[in-house]
Structure formats: structure tokens, C-alpha cells
Amino acid sequence: MGISLSPTLCHMLTDDFLIQRYLEYTEKQIEFGEQELDRTAGESEHNSLVKFFYDRVVERKAFFTGRYDKNILKGFDYYQKKGRLEIMATSATHSFLPFYTTCPEAVQAQFEVAISTYRFYFGKIPQGFWLPELGWKADLDSWLRSYNFAYTMVDAHALVFARPFAEKGSFYPARTPLGVIVFGRDFYAAEDMAKMTRDPLYRYNSRDQGFELPADRVKPFLGPHSSRTGTGYKYWAVGQDGSGSVLYNPALALEKVKGQARAFLDAELSRLKTAGELMDGSALSLCAFEADSFGRFWYEGPEFIEALFREGAKLEETQFMAPTEYLCKQDPSTFQNLTPEYSSWGVNGYAETWLDASNDWMYRHTMRAVERMVEITERFPNNTGLKERALNQAAREILLVLASDWSKMLYKQENTEYARNQIESSLRNFTTIYEALGSNYISTEWLTHIEKRHNIFPNINYRVFRRKN
Template sequence: MTEEGTFCLVLHSHLPWLPHHGSWPVGEEWLYQAWAHSYLPVIELLERLAAEGRRDILTLGVTPILAAQLDDPYCLRACHDWLGTWQLRAQHAADRFRHADPLLRELASAEYRAADHALALFETKWQHGFSPVLRSLVDSQAIELLGGPASHPFQPLLEPRLRGFTLRTGLADTALRIGNAPSGIWAPECGYAPGMEHDYAAAGVRRFLVDGPALRGETAQAHEVGDSGVVCFGRDLDVTYRVWSPKAGYPGHPAYRDFHTWDHPTGLKPARVTGKHIEPADKKPYDPALAAEARAEHVADFVRTVVRKLRRIRAEQGKNGLVIAAYDTELFGHWWHEGPQWLADVLRALPEAGVRVTTLRGALAAGHQGAPVDLPASSWGSGKDWRVWDGAQVSDMVDTGAELQRAILSIVDDKLGTLRDPTIDQIVREGLLALSSDWAFMVTKESAADYARRRATQHTDRCTELIDLLRAGENERAAELAAWLRRVDGPFGQLDARGLRTG
């Protein structure tokens, strides 16, 4: 069989720092839904493929902020409770639907089986957290792991010192959990400013992802950025958008399970999409057989799309090309119920169609590198610029963030000596959480905007209070507050603010 070219699937796993911060729609429930419906099945799929001898299956980005939650003892206990509650909700659904449509009765049974399986997976493989599970996949080279900066900031808006520090901290956190720092990253929001490639080179990062328009659509090869020695890969939007786009994509098919329609007494989602303009009460019950037919059609369509694109590249360039599709991991299972099985089918169907499936590092090893490029300022957000994170709706947050960064650097320069200071460590930790890109995104997109502003303000106020106490000479009170904050809400215990000192 003629090899058509190379395909890379890149998944980005990220949720904001959520523990101890309330309930649905944006608190711990969010984390446990994604854990149960995306992380467990996707990792199980990767382990199954790895057991078959597959290597370089896909490239998986796991942000340090998510890794901290998936290893956190509180979250592990709470997720286990949540999975048990899922079983109970399915039992309640069986009673609630016992005289209803047979499809609803089957849905209750299927939910119970899924919850039982998830509990078994969690109790046998995840009790010590995500890192041991992930490390096995990394060590066997089943996947390529991408890291990222701590707290998921929009890097172009950070002061250079903070930008370098948060990147080093994030990579060090991954090394602590996995054993080695990744040599590639998925930059938060694919945010890029000219010159950042030199930050990457200094931190040991050798490859990163940008959105296709940053390369003017020239995504069929990887490209060195300037003469930095750092290579960028571009997401192919034509292919990626077959699955998920701002306006369409497979998950909106009428036969698929509807994410937005709830049976509130049980907390389950019993309906299929049915139609774009159908009211929730009028949606039809979910039918797995119809969904399976749609999934098979969409697997075939995706494979045809990839093959067609690779053949076009070869016709135009005279050599095999590269297609990269990149998505949030949470799409597969959490947002799109059928997503994990679609993913499994695609990862088997593409090689059968003559497509080499590999990772970003595998694509480089196969020779998919073109001429050097200079990249413009960019992101993968609306307009492919920075407007989501520095636009008019969040201008006050941008100004507050800039002021906070100056205050953090000032207190480090004025008060931090050669010995480690846990209070200043906590100042930096709270500052990084305040500067997470998630808050501006949620405000701009009007998705739980009040929650996002509250979280950003909470971390900003904590950071500022600690700084003010140190400025006032209230060192003991500052140390007590920092210790309390670290106990109740403290990712990145290894964060050492001395990395921000000059000289």
C-alpha cells in the first residue's frame, strides 16, 4: 500500500484550578465530569493500543494545573465519591424511567454499566493519581507528552521575567511527576508573541504548536522559528474543523447525545440532539444504534478528508506531507459522548487507509520539516489574534494583571534574599493563578463570566494582601496567611520564587 502521508493527532488536556471552589457549573463537578467521561476512557484507549504494540499513537498535552488536580488527594477522594454517586444516579434513573420509552430504560442501564466500569478503572489504576498512569504511557513511548507553563497564563501578556519563570516552573512540575521535562509544549491558547521562541530555547523546549493562520495555512511541514532551533507545528483547520469548529462539526449531528439537555432529577443527559432549533422538552430519547451509524459515517468522512488533503499536498509539493488535527481532550467524552469511540475508530482506520499516524516528534523523525519562518503575534482564539485575552471586555483585567505583575516583581526584588521564603512563594503562586488565561476567556466568551471575575479577583486580593503585609513589616501575619492558603488551595508545592530574582 502506498503511504499517503503523515497524520498527527494532538490533544490538549486542561481545566482551570477548581478544587474547593464551589459546584456546577464551574466548580468541582466540572472536573469530575471531564475526569469520568474524557480522561478515563481516553487513557484506557491509549493503554489498549499500547498493549497491541502501538507506539507514537498521539501527542498529549497535559497542563501542570490539571496534573496537579488529578494527583491531588482531595480530588482523588472526591472523584471516587462522584463516580459512586454516578452509579446511584443511574439506579435512580432506572426507577424513574421504568414506565418510559424503552430507549430511556436502556440509557439508565448503560449509564450504570459505564459508571461501574469507570469505578473499576479508577480503583485499580488511578488511586495514586494520574502521574503513574501517564508515566507508563510516556516511558513506553506510546505517546509524546507536551507540557506547558504553570497556571496556564496567556504568555504574551506576561512580563518576560514572569513568562520565563512560569514556563520553567511548569516544566519542572511535569518532570517531578513524570520523571522528565517534556521537550514540547502546547502553549496556553497557542498564544505567541515574536521572540518567545528564544524563551522556549532557553527553557529546553524544542517544539510547540500554533494555529494554522499563524503559518498562513502552510501547515504541511514543521518550521524552525527564525534561527532559534525551536520548531513550530501548525494546526490544519480544514481537517480539524470537520470535527469541531466555531459553527459546526460532527458532535452537532441529530443522532448524537445532546450535551445541553439534562434530566435534572437524575443529572443524566437522556436526549439526542434531534435538531438545532428543538426545545429540550421536545428532543427525542437517545438511541445508541442511530449514534453508531452516524459515528461510522463520520469516521469514514474524517479519513477521506485526511487522505484527500495528503494527496493534494503531495500533488502540489511533490512529496508526502503532514496533517495535524488538534483538540481539547475534554471534547472526547465530556462534550461529545461518542467522541472516545470515534477516536478509537479513527486511530485504527487511518493506518488501514495508508496514513502514517505518529506524534510531533515522529513527524520530525520522518523528515516533515520545511523552511524557517517568522511568526506573527497570534493565538487560536477568535480572530486568531489576542482579542479574547486583551480586548475591550477584559481591559480592566489586563490592567489589573499588569499592575499585579509589577507588584510581584517588586516584592521579589526588595524582600527575597538567597534563602527560600515560603511567603513570597505563595505570593507568586497566587499571582500566577490570578493571571490564568481562563478568566479572560470566560469573560470574553460570556461563559460563567461572574465566576471568572470572582476567581481572578480572589487570587489578586490574596496576592496583594500578602504583599501589603510584607511591606508593612507584618512578616509573621503574612507567613500565617501564606501557610493557610497553601494548605487550603496550593498547587505547585515545589514553586521557588528565587527563580524570579535577578542576578
Template sequence: MTEPEPVPGLFTLVLHTHLPWLAHHGRWPVGEEWLYQSWSASYLPLMRVLRTLAAEDRGHLLTLGVTPVVAAQLDDPYCLQGMQHWLANWQLRALEAAHLRTVADPSPASAPEALRQFGSREYAHAERELADYETLWRHGASPLLRELLDGEVIELLGGPLAHPFQPLLNPRLREFALREGLADAQQRFVHTPRGIWAPECAYAPGMEADYAAAGVGHFMVDGPSLHGDTALGRPVAGSDVVAFGRDLQVSYRVWSPKSGYPGHAAYRDFHTYDHTTGLKPARVTGRNVPSEAKAPYDPQRAEAAVDGHVADFVDTVRQRLRAESARIGRPAHVVAAFDTELFGHWWYEGPLWLERVLRALPAAGVRVGTLSDAIAAGFVGAPVELPPSSWGSGKDWQVWSGEKVADLVTLNGEVVDAALSTVDKALASDAAPTPRNFVADQILREALLTVSSDWPFMVSKDSAADYARYRAHLHAHATREIAGALASGRHEQAQRLADGWNRADGLFGALDARRLPGA
């Protein structure tokens, strides 16, 4: 068998792992269920894929962004226990499906025999996930990720605490959130990320200076931020900080707002449930087929579709590398970037596709590496001035600053101003050194949760908008309540309030208000 002709350049796969803080804030339909679904369907399989490939002596596979708020939940004892309960419940629901004799749902996928076959397979799947979880995840995600980082299997991207939309954030809190986020990664993984996935890929001119000051050497933007010319990383303005753009031609081949592999008729349908067990036994079947008419899921049919889409993606990458290299007159860099949750949670077959594509690309003569590999190998072009941008609708800031969320923009500004002024006064002390102030810490923690970019995104997209507004106003109330007691000299009440809110919002235990930059 002849070796394939190598193609010029480098391919990088970037995954962005993010969910808001969900622990202690509702269960269903939005809340902890979202965390446990993503954990079981995406994070567990992704870790298995990476460990399997690492055991084959494969390295520098992909660049993995893990936001501090996700890392906090994957290490949190309450969430770890909740996840084990969720996996066991999944197994029980699969067992129920495997033994049903009559069903209330008349759809083909929920017919008794189809559901029994599906339940048997689902039970085995849940059993494997539960065994993996109990064996490997007992101490959370950090030890597993550290092993992959130590072995140079992946590159880690970090980010600011609580995932704020940085361009609209007070510069003091923006700097604090970023520095604390990088420190949080160092504590968990014993690796300080050199690169970040900026929340929502959002950029405002001048932010590269903040990144350089914090030790960040590269970050992600969407393709249109670079006017579609994503063939090389580009230093931003007069800095040494490199922006990498997502190649939309390649990325959209997998998933776009309108199309992509997960919509194939053979794949498991995300939106169709069996109402007795809560499982998803149907395949997509067809674009306009109603849920009650969808056909039963067929794993062999789905696996054949995966192989076809692996071959298609490899061919797409090869063609794109050749075309871009010819266009710029030197070997090009192609970056495909996605939310991690696409692989498994939204697209059930996604982890299998990932495993096979990460084997197939090198076998097809494509050099695979990380963003740091790209810099080290010189895939960096001329400096560029970036416009204000994001990866949201319109590629501007409208999702987070438009009319639909004008009230949240105002709320965020008022809450942050109140938090910063209260913390400044609380830490103004003649004592040296200033003692740590737990109340001030909790005020900043709640303020950061208030300004999470998830809430305006969910409102703008009308996706659980009521929950998003509730969460934004809940954390705003917490910030104001604690700050009001502290500002009026009711120190004991402020302490009690901070203690109470911390029981629900105790993430980022090392957050220290004394490190807040001066006014």
C-alpha cells in the same frame, strides 16, 4: 483482501488537556463539577483507549498536551477523593433513573420507559468507570501517563504553570512559569517535554528565544499563524525551535465554531438534561429541535454514526495528505488538534471515535506519528517569521486583551508588578545560600493563578463570566494581602495569610521563588 495504497506523508493528532485550578473554588454550576465531569467523561475514557491500543502493540499514537494545572489536579489527594465521590453519585443517579415509575419531565427522552432503559445503561457505564478509577487511578494520573510515555505510546507536551497568556505577561514571570512548568512535568512523569502547547497557541515575536533557552524544541500555533501553510513544521526566525500549525481543513471536519461531527442527530445531546436525575438521556435529534422535544438516546444509532464519521475522517486525511504533498512537491505533514475535553465531555461518543480512527488510519495506508516523529523524519520546511497570534477569535490577542477584559489586563499588570517587587525584597539577603521562603512562594503562586488565561477567555466569551471575574479578583486579593503584610514587616501575619491561602491553592508544591529570574 488487498492492502490500501499508502499515502505520502505523516498524520499527527494533537490533544490539549486543560482546565483552570478548580479545587476548593466552588462546586456548581462552575467549579469542581467541571473538573469531575471532564475527568469522568474524557480523561478516564481517553486513558482506557490509549491503554487498549498499547496492548495491541500500537505506539506513537498521538501527541498529548497536559498542562501543569490539570496534572496537579489529577494527582491531588483532595481531588482524587472528590472524583471518587462524584463517580459514586453518578452511579446513584443512574440507579434512580433505572427505577423511576413517574416523572415530572414530559419530554420524550424522560418518559418513564425511555428513562428506565437509559438509566440501566448509564448505571453499567458508571460502574465500569468507577471500577477503572479504583483500580488504575488510586495514585493519580502521573503513573498512568508515565507508563504510556515509557512505552512510547504518546508524546507529551508541557506548558507553563497556571496557563498564562504569555505575550501579555511580564518576561520574568513568563520565563519562571515556563521553566517551572517543565520541571513539574519532569517530577511527575520522569519525562521533560521537548515540546509545549503554548497557552491559547499564543505567540509574540521573540518568544522562540525563550523556548530555546528553556530547552523547548517545538510548539503549536494555529493554522493562520502560518498563513494556512501547515504542510510542514517551520523553524521560527533564526532559531531551531519548530512551530507546528493546526490544519484547519482537517481539524474543522471534526469540530469548528459552526459545525462538526458532534452535532449529528444521532449523538447524545450535551445541553439537554433530565431534571430529576441530572443525566443526559436525549439525542441531538435535529438542529432546531427544542430540548423538550428531543428523542431518547439510541446507542446503536450513535455507533453507526461513529463508523460513518471515522470513514469520513480517514478519507479527509488521505485526500489532504495527497493534495498537500502534491502542492509542496514532497511528502507533507498534516496536524489535527483539539481540546481533549471535546472527546467525551462535549462529545459523548468522542472516545469511541478516537479508538476507531486510530485503528482505521494505519489500516487505510496513513502513517501516524507524533510531532517529535515529524521532526525526526524531516517534515520541516524553511524558517518563518510568525506574527503575533493565537487560536482565539480573530486569531489575534483580542480575546485576552480587548475592551471586554481591559480591566483584567490592568489588574494582571498591577498584581504581577506588586508580586515581583515584594518577592525581590523578601529574597534580598546577605545569607548564602538564601533559605527557601514559603511566603514568597505563595505570593508567586497566587499571582500565577491571577493571570490564568481562562479568566479573560470566559469573560470575553460570556461563559460563566461572573465566576471568572470573581476568581481573577480573588487571587489578586490573595497576592496583595500576603504581599502587603510581608512588605510592611508583619512577617508572622504574612506567614499566617500564606498558610491560609495555601490550604485552597497549594498546587505546585515544588514552586520555589528563589528560581525567579533576576530583575
């Protein structure tokens, strides 16, 4: 199994402030669960459901503070060292890289911070690179090769419409002109997964007790101006009509998960058998999904993954392998040389998710800021002290504004005010530093405040934006 943990996520998972916030939230969940157990004492079905969620929160806290010592990256690293998991690198702030290939220093910074962060947390050089949003453009081939990545992944149509076209479709890896191995995502597996998540027995995510009980019962979860927030206690299943009006039954949901895992495997094996016959060889299925599909959007998702591996272990014809393990067992001469088509796994398969009327305004400001970042890196190549701190913070602000999350949120009309504020805040902070360096005066108090507020990549070196000859 392979997984991509972005440098941004790695930093967040080890940030003391966020860890403390998480523990405080967990404590609130436990206290609320105890109140709910008392409130529902006379309703056996509701009470057993409360107990189910309460026990999970308690167990989760025990694992987090005990087994993983408040650092779950240690768990990922442990399983990688045992050979059970392969952690892939990805760009520093999950930037949609095809947009920035005309500004090489932006792509360079994303790669270099990604590699240094990976080495810091996992103590080794990554073999694979996960392209954020599976965003591929032919120009990225040289970047992947220059940073010694052995493989990457693209969506299925990148291979189907490749030049020349992929003779084995997306059921077998290919090789780029510069020798990077490219795996194509199994489109059919993604379709099957999307259908499964809507089963009537699964938990309904849109009804949380934090929004249904009287305010005095959810006081710990009230935000500013008594705004409501989620408690994690959700008692309803999707139901046949999708309205979330049927009481959730965890046991039935778990049985459904096991059945769907078997059905998923059967469908995959059938397709692979057919593809293998057409290819005159063994076919491969790359099942790639967004991690928040498992747990956040699909509550039973983690149980599905477990059931999938348990069911697969019973079948002799099934093998689960991480990408590097698979490549070690293949003859490289069997990989077709081709250039994948420009693509992503966004809406309609190209780039409209990150560039349309809702978000196009940001790019002229972003590009101008990147050009200025390169400029001040050239102007101040060897500075130390306060100026170096300012330059490092400028680099952080640029990387933050390059994140693909903001344009995606604007496109989806989700938390648009927050996304716009994040873009404008980072651009404003960068401009303040740029102008301060020009006037040779930087407010230490202001800089310290910004360093604490946007403290990502504490060991960053602003010279990652330096122009290379």
C-alpha cells in the same frame, strides 16, 4: 498521538481533596442510577438507556480506583514510556504568553514551573511545548530556545502569513530564526470536526435529569439553596431540529462515529494528496483540538478517536505519529526558516478573546502585581521560615491570576462572577502578602488558611520570579 497536560491539571488530578470529591460524586451517580433503573423499570427503551449510563459510571469508577489507583497520570505516563503517547509541556497556569513578553519574569516563571512540574510527574525533560491557546509572538522564540524545547505548534495562519511566507503552507513544519521547529494546525481538520459534533444522533448535552426530575428525586445533587446540578444522566439525542426531544440511541451513535471517522480520514487523505503534489513531497496534517471537545462537549468524542485510529490502521498510506517521532524521521534541512505571524486559535485568530472591553480592566492590576512580585523577590532573596512561605504563596497567587481562563470566561460571558472573583481574590491575597512583608508582620493563621485554599504547586520556589542578568 500527542497530548498537553498543564501543570494546573496535573496538580488537580493528584489532589487528595479533589479525588475524594470525584469519588463522592461518582457514588452519587451510581446511587442515582439505581433509583432510575427502578423508576424506569416499565419503560424498556428508557430503562436500557439508564443501564447504559449506569454501567459506564460503574466501569469508570472501577478503572479509576483499580487500574489507575486513583491517579490517572500514571496511565498517561505508562503509555508515554511505551512510545504510544507524547506528553507536551505547557505553561504553568495556561497563560496567554504573548501578552507578557514585555514582563520577562512572568514568562520565565511560567516556563520554569512548567518544566519542574513536568519532571516531577513524568520523570524526564519535555521535548515539545504547547503554546496555550496557540498564542504565538515572535519574542517567544528566544524563550523556547533558552529552555531547550525542540518544537511547538501554531495555528495555520501563523505560517500562511509568516515572514517570509511559508512556501508549503501549514502542511509541512518550518523553523524559527533560533531553530525551534513549528508545526501548523490543520484548519480544515478543525472545520470538519466542528461539523461532525452536531450530528442529530449524538447525545444532547443541555438536558440532564438533575434539572428535569422533581427535587426530591435528585436530593444528593442539590447544591446550596436547593440549586440544581448535573447528574450525567442525559437521555436525549440532538435530533433533526436540535431541540433534544428524541431519545438517545448509543448503538446508532457509535455506528455514526465509525462512519464519520472513515469520512474524516478520507477527507484528510484527499487534502494531503493534493497538497503533496503541489509541494513535490509528502504533506503533514497536524490535527489539534481542545481536549474538552472529546467527552465534555462531544459525548461520543472518545469513541471517535478510537475509531479514527482503528480505521487508520487499515490504510497503508496513513501514519499516525507523535511530533518527536516525526522529526526523527525528517531531514532538518528541508524545514524553511521563517518567523510566524502573531496569532492564536481564539476568535478571529489573534488576541481579542483575551483582550476586549469585557476583560481589559484586569491587565493593569495584573502587570502591577507582577512588577511587585519581582520587587519582593529581589528584596528577600534568601529568606526562610514564615517569610519564605509567604513569598511562595505570593508566587502562587501571581501565577493563578495570569491564567488565560479568567479573561476567556469574561469574554464569553460564562461564569463571569466566578472569573472576576478569582482574579480579585488572587490579587487581594498577593497585596496582603506584599504589604505584610513591608510591615514585617505576617499572620500565620491567615497564611495557613490561604495556603490550604490556593494550594497549587506545593513545591514552588518564589525565586522563579527573580530577575536574571
